[in-house]
Amino acid sequence: MSETLVMVGTAKGLFSLRSSDGRRGFEVSGPALAGEEVYSTCIDTRGPTPRLFAGSTSMHWGPVVRSSDDGGQSWSEEDRAAIAFPEDTGAALGRVWQLTPGSADEPDVIYAGVEPAALFRSEDGGRSFSLLRGLWEHPHRREWNPGGGGLCLHTVLVHPNDPARLLVAVSAAGVYLSDDGGETWRASNAGIVAAFLPGAPIPEFGQCVHKVARDAVDPERLYLQHHDGIYRSDDGGGSWTAMESIGGVDFGFPVVAHPSVADTAYLMPLQGAEYRCTPGGHCTVWRTTDAGKSWSPLTDGLPQNDAHMTILRDGFTTDGDDPAGLYFGTRSGEVYGSADGGDSWRLLAAHLPPVLSVRAAPIG
Numbered sequence: 395m396s397e398t399l400v401m402v403g404t405a406k407g408l409f410s411l412r413s414s415d416g417r418r419g420f421e422v423s424g425p426a427l428a429g430e431e432v433y434s435t436c437i438d439t440r441g442p443t444p445r446l447f448a449g450s451t452s453m454h455w456g457p458v459v460r461s462s463d464d465g466g467q468s469w470s471e472e473d474r475a476a477i478a479f480p481e482d483t484g485a486a487l488g489r490v491w492q493l494t495p496g497s498a499d500e501p502d503v504i505y506a507g508v509e510p511a512a513l514f515r516s517e518d519g520g521r522s523f524s525l526l527r528g529l530w531e532h533p534h535r536r537e538w539n540p541g542g543g544g545l546c547l548h549t550v551l552v553h554p555n556d557p558a559r560l561l562v563a564v565s566a567a568g569v570y571l572s573d574d575g576g577e578t579w580r581a582s583n584a585g586i587v588a589a590f591l592p593g594a595p596i597p598e599f600g601q602c603v604h605k606v607a608r609d610a611v612d613p614e615r616l617y618l619q620h621h622d623g624i625y626r627s628d629d630g631g632g633s634w635t636a637m638e639s640i641g642g643v644d645f646g647f648p649v650v651a652h653p654s655v656a657d658t659a660y661l662m663p664l665q666g667a668e669y670r671c672t673p674g675g676h677c678t679v680w681r682t683t684d685a686g687k688s689w690s691p692l693t694d695g696l697p698q699n700d701a702h703m704t705i706l707r708d709g710f711t712t713d714g715d716d717p718a719g720l721y722f723g724t725r726s727g728e729v730y731g732s733a734d735g736g737d738s739w740r741l742l743a744a745h746l747p748p749v750l751s752v753r754a755a756p757i758g
Contacts, residue, residue: 397412397756398417398420398755398756398757399411399437399755400412401466401751401753402424402746403432403434403435403448403749403752404432404723405431406428406429406431406747407426407427407430407432408427408448409425409426409743409746410422411731411742416733417731422742427448429453431489431750432450432751433451433490433750433751434447434448434490434492435751435752436493436495436753437755437757438504439755439757440495440498440501441501444755444757446462446463447461447462447493448460448461448493449489449493449506457475457487459490459523461519461520476516476523477490477506479525480525483525485512487508489546490507490508491507491509491547491548491708492550492708493520496557497554502516502517503516504519505560507546510545511567512547513525513529513560515576528572528576529579534567534581537600540565540566543565545565545566546565547563547564548563548565548605549562549603551608551616553613554613558572559572559573560572561630563603563605565604566600567600568581568582568599568603569601583599583603585635586601586625587622590602601620601621603618604646604707605618605649606619607650607659609651609656610654610656611654611657613630614627615628615657617659618649619647619648619661620644621667623636624636624639624661624686626685626686637682638688638689640680644663645667646661646662647662647664648662648706648710650720652718652735653712653713654714654718657682657684660710662678662680662722671702672702672703672704672705675701676693676701677701677703678692679691679692679722679732679739681736692737694737694738695738696739704726705722705725706725706751708750708753710752711752711753713755714754714755714756717735718736719733720732720735720736721754724748725749727744727745727748728746729742730742
C-alpha cells in the first residue's frame with residue numbers, strides 16, 4: 395500500500411501529513427522551513443523517487459525555491475536563488491506563487507509562476523530557472539494591474555497531449571495561452587465579464603482570474619473561478635461560458651477538477667469580495683458532475699455552524715488517487731480531507747498557522 399503525502403504550506407513553515415493505511419489516519423509533522431511563508435508546494439512524481447518543492451520566503455535569501463529528494467527530511471539550502479530576474483528587466487522577485495511539473499516526456503522541466511507576474515522554466519529539475527521573455531515582454535504587460543494579492547502568476551497548466559501548449563492565469567490580467575512552449579502568448583478571456591473595469595464589460599485582458607483547472611478526461615475543458623463568476627471553456631481556453639452561480643454566490647478562490655472522472659469539479663465559494671469567508675458560517679464543498687450545469691453541496695463531516703473560514707486559491711487540491719482524495723486548508727489553520735471524492739470529510743489537522751498552499755500525492 396502506497397503512502398499518501400499532503401504538503402501544507404503555511405505562513406510560518408511547511409507541514410506534512412502522511413498516511414500509510416489507505417488514508418484512514420494521517421500523522422502530522424513539521425514545521426520544516428520554520429518561520430518561512432510557503433506560498434507554493436509541489437510533489438513531482440515523474441522520477442523514480444518523488445521530488446518535493448517549496449516556494450518560500452527565506453529570512454536570509456528572500457523568495458527561494460527549495461527541493462527535497464528524501465521525502466522532506468532535508469531541504470536544499472543554496473547560496474544563490476534558483477529564480478532571479480535578469481538585470482535588464484529591472485525587476486525583483488516578490489514571491490513564488492506556483493510550481494508545476496512539465497510533461498512526462500520532459501522529466502527535468504519545472505515551471506514557476508511568480509510575482510511580479512512572470513513565468514520561469516527550469517530544465518534541470520528545479521536547480522535553476524530561466525525567464526520566459528515572451529510573456530514578460532508582452533505588449534499588454536504595461537497595462538496589467540495587480541489584484542488584491544498582488545500582480546501574481548498563480549496558475550500554470552501544461553497540456554497533457556502537447557507540452558508546447560501552456561495556459562497561465564494572472565491576477566488581475568486574465569488568461570494567456572501559448573502554443574510554442576512560451577515563446578509567444580495571446581490573451582484568451584473571451585466571454586469573461588469584468589464588471590469592475592470601466593469601459594467594455596468583456597475586455598481583451600484585465601480579468602481578475604483566481605484559478606483554473608483542467609478536466610480529467612477532456613483536456614480542452616477547463617473550469618475557472620473568477621472574481622465575478624465561475625466559467626467553463628470547451629475549446630482549451632479559446633472562449634469561456636458562465637456557469638450557474640451556487641446559491642447566488644459566485645466569488646471564491648480555488649477550483650479543483652476530479653483527477654479521473656469526466657465533467658466533475660469542485661468549488662468552495664466565499665461570501666463576497668469584502669467578507670471572503672464561507673457563506674453563513676457553513677463550510678461547504680460544491681461538486682458538479684455535469685460540467686457545471688448543476689452543483690451539489692458536500693457537507694458530511696464539515697462544520698456547519700459558526701465556521702467562518704477562508705480558503706485561498708492554492709489551498710484546495712486532489713491527490714490524484716482512486717478513489718480521489720481531496721484536501722483543503724484554511725487561513726484559520728485547519729486541514730480537512732476526503733478519501734471518497736468528497737462524499738465525506740474529516741479534520742486532519744488544526745491550530746496550524748494560516749494555510750497558504752496544499753498539494754497531495756500517493757508516493758512509493
